[in-house]
Amino acid sequence: MKILVCLSHVPDTTTRVKFADQNTKLDSTGIQWVINPWDELSLTRALELKDDPSCGIDKVTVAHVGLAATEPTIRKALAIGADDAIRINAAPADAYYVAAQLATVIKNDPYDIILCGIESSDYNGSAVGGMLAEFLNLPSISSVSSVAIQNGKVIVNREIDGGKEVVVAPGPFIAIVQKGIAREPRIAAMRGIMMARTKPLKVVEPIDCEPLTEWLSYDLPKPRAACKFVDPENPGQLIGLLQNEAKII
Amino acid sequence: MSVLIFIENWDGKFKKISFELASYGSKVAEMLRTDPVALTIGNVAPGEVDRIGKYGIGRVINIQNNAIHSFDSQLYSFLIDHVARKEKATVVLFSNNNTGKSLAPRVSVRLHAGLGAGVNQLPSGLEPFIVHKKVFSGNAFAQVMIKSPVKVLTLAQNSFDLIENPKEVVMESLPMPAFEQGIKTEVLETQKQTGKILLTDAEIVISGGRGMKSSANWGPLVELADLLGAATACSRPVSDEGWRPHEEHTGQTGKIIAPNLYIAVGISGATQHLAGVSSSKYIVAINTDKDAPIFSAAQYGIIGDAGKILPKLVEEVRQVKGK
Numbered sequence: 001m002k003i004l005v006c007l008s009h010v011p012d013t014t015t016r017v018k019f020a021d022q023n024t025k026l027d028s029t030g031i032q033w034v035i036n037p038w039d040e041l042s043l044t045r046a047l048e049l050k051d052d053p054s055c056g057i058d059k060v061t062v063a064h065v066g067l068a069a070t071e072p073t074i075r076k077a078l079a080i081g082a083d084d085a086i087r088i089n090a091a092p093a094d095a096y097y098v099a100a101q102l103a104t105v106i107k108n109d110p111y112d113i114i115l116c117g118i119e120s121s122d123y124n125g126s127a128v129g130g131m132l133a134e135f136l137n138l139p140s141i142s143s144v145s146s147v148a149i150q151n152g153k154v155i156v157n158r159e160i161d162g163g164k165e166v167v168v169a170p171g172p173f174i175a176i177v178q179k180g181i182a183r184e185p186r187i188a189a190m191r192g193i194m195m196a197r198t199k200p201l202k203v204v205e206p207i208d209c210e211p212l213t214e215w216l217s218y219d220l221p222k223p224r225a226a227c228k229f230v231d232p233e234n235p236g237q238l239i240g241l242l243q244n245e246a247k248i249i
Numbered sequence: 250m251s252v253l254i255f256i257e258n259w260d261g262k263f264k265k266i267s268f269e270l271a272s273y274g275s276k277v278a279e280m281l282r283t284d285p286v287a288l289t290i291g292n293v294a295p296g297e298v299d300r301i302g303k304y305g306i307g308r309v310i311n312i313q314n315n316a317i318h319s320f321d322s323q324l325y326s327f328l329i330d331h332v333a334r335k336e337k338a339t340v341v342l343f344s345n346n347n348t349g350k351s352l353a354p355r356v357s358v359r360l361h362a363g364l365g366a367g368v369n370q371l372p373s374g375l376e377p378f379i380v381h382k383k384v385f386s387g388n389a390f391a392q393v394m395i396k397s398p399v400k401v402l403t404l405a406q407n408s409f410d411l412i413e414n415p416k417e418v419v420m421e422s423l424p425m426p427a428f429e430q431g432i433k434t435e436v437l438e439t440q441k442q443t444g445k446i447l448l449t450d451a452e453i454v455i456s457g458g459r460g461m462k463s464s465a466n467w468g469p470l471v472e473l474a475d476l477l478g479a480a481t482a483c484s485r486p487v488s489d490e491g492w493r494p495h496e497e498h499t500g501q502t503g504k505i506i507a508p509n510l511y512i513a514v515g516i517s518g519a520t521q522h523l524a525g526v527s528s529s530k531y532i533v534a535i536n537t538d539k540d541a542p543i544f545s546a547a548q549y550g551i552i553g554d555a556g557k558i559l560p561k562l563v564e565e566v567r568q569v570k571g572k
Contacts, residue, residue: 013501014520017385037502049477095364096357118350121501121524122389123384125366126345126403127501130322130354139433140322142351155437159319161259161347161449163441165533169434176351179502180495195384212363214570216379221527227534227544232553236565243569248510249477 001057001149003046003080004111006102006128007064008036008092008120009073019218024132026218029241035073037185038078038117042175045147046115055149059083063105067091067106071201079188090206095123099131100209106136110172113154116194118143118178123215129176139173145180252278253338255329256301256309257348261294264450265411266344268304271382272412273404274342275305281339286310288332290325291317293420302418304411308434309418309481310336314425317385319436320348324428331426333360338399345403346449353403362399369528386501386524405501405528407507424519451480453510456499456526457481458484459514459556464492469559470514476566482506484516500525515555518543535559 011017012032020027035043043062050057062077063086064070074085106114110141116129133140145161156175158165169175188196226242242249254274256267271287278285287301287309298309312328325505329352333341343349345367350452357364365380369390373379377394380402384391406486448454455474457467467481474481481497499506501521507528514535516522523546526532534547535558544550 011385013386013524015385015388016387017388019389073357076429095354095366097353099358121386124382125364125528126350127354127357127364127366130356131364134326134355136427137430140351140355141434142322143347158261159347160439160441162447163439165319165440166438167434167436171433173433179498212357212361212395213365213550214394214396216394218384218392219390221387221390224532224546224550227547227550230549230551232551233552233559235535235551235558238549238551239562239565239569242510242531242533245546246510248531 003049003057003060003115004106004112005039005043005046005060005062005077006114006116006132007043007074007077008117008128009033009064009066009070010036010120010122013037013121013158023217023219031071033073035077036117036120037118040176040185041083041179041182042115042117043077043082044184044186045177047186048105048182049147049149056152061086061111063102063140063223064088065090065092065101074201075196077190078199078201079192080186081192084200084202086202086204088204088206093127093211094213095127095131096213097209097211099128099135101206102128102132103135104207105204106132112172113147114138114172114174115147116174116176129174133174139169140176141167141169141173142176144175144177147175147177147181173234250281250283251338252281252283252285252334252340253329253333253336253535254306254342255349255352256287256289256486257290257344258289258293260290261297263297263300266346266406268300268411269385269409270342270344270404271301271306271565273371273409275518276412277340277342278376280372284308284335288312288329288408290328298418298420302416305414305416306416310423311420311421312423316425316428316432321432321434322351322355323430324432326352327428328426329356330359332423333399338406341399341401343403345405349403353401357401360399360401361397362401363395363397365393365395365400365402367404367405369405369424370387383528388524391454405507407509407530408528424541437462446478446480448480448482448499448504449506451459451508453477453512454482454499454506454508455478455479455512456482456484456516457487457493457555458515458516459486461487461492462515462556466556467493469563473559473563473566476563476570482520513543513547516543517541518546526563
């Protein structure tokens, strides 16, 4: 079986974002770019499955839509342990555009399990996985918190609002994964970093596709009013404030 | 033309997030000078449909079939697409929860419709169509233009107030269209949390962090939650330590919540934690460190030890509520 992990390249999650050109684009000065946290966990789980011979995973590939500047992020995924990588040479205009590009690559070279993170920590769209599934006419299972392979069957847990379901997907499918899929992201070891330099990274040119959305401008949240402190010797006052001032209890 | 609103069916009942969506959908329809129509799939309990009517919806389409026994995103997207075309919907609306997130992207591709995910207010323009949404996990917002003739939006939870505008509801049953490719996923088991207030539904959430010091100290926090009708949550280190279950983890990689009141006890408020709770209407922080970043996100704060403060709060709430 072959697994594909879709990667997004995002600013480190502790970044204090700033915008440039009259707030129309992200100011990327000083930003550390990382693999999207959910994609990193997906990759970790894919590699754990490959490490277990009973799962029968032959290869873990990563795919990414981005310009050449994103290659260090892809090399990082190879260093963590992916076998090979595909970079579609285009700026990711919107989720629809990205999913259409990935779909073209996958149609030419299908995978048994495709893992996508539930959202990217930058534009928070939660969209690429589901869109990709629709482009490929494949089943998708969302909010997946575990993926296991038992006797050749792929079994996943999905979170539903207020509970969990155990679901089987016979045949190729897309798992849109969230927390729980792996405990801690796997870290690249020195040997992995050395090997990553020579692992195959195929660059594919994009297809023509018109994005359906356009990002016009950004604004920062309004600063909250200063915190009102309650005397720690008399914390009961807090309840009065919540009742009479904020009127929320 | 119409605005199609997908109303999630919870064993025959509807939830508050769907009423928020109905209120939002009726307003969008009013802006577009068209009618809102709701779609719900599966059996609906008697009287439930009238609850949707209260928020400005006069027509509800219901599809029922014995073949629909579990949630399959391919089947559901096919049905929503079918109804959207039939109703000539120009806007299709979902809640931005697990179900909405799994359906909206699929429906968006089927209808060749741009997706505005997690919008938090009414469109700021119609021609062009512009929506406002959270980006960078709540550290910023963006204006996004949707260029396609049909638009799909998911509405962020607790971002739009309920607007009462009672309508007489007509429910139309629609026969199930043939789904030739068949359902490919199989649900083996469903476990539902019962009796507890769901974290994602709760109006008040009380959350404990490392400052709680040990899993043994959760008693007063849970008691306070019970008294206030609140759900309990925790920070990532707490769930990683196994002090509380993973389902309670709120933060960027855990649950993203937007209650009316979030009480953070012994939580310092790292960026990743705030990303999960910054949409709360009010934040209260209790922490021993006066410089903890949580205080800059909070409207009310107490500098002190959770172990001493919580029992006093429990006592106060008991008195106030006369329990």
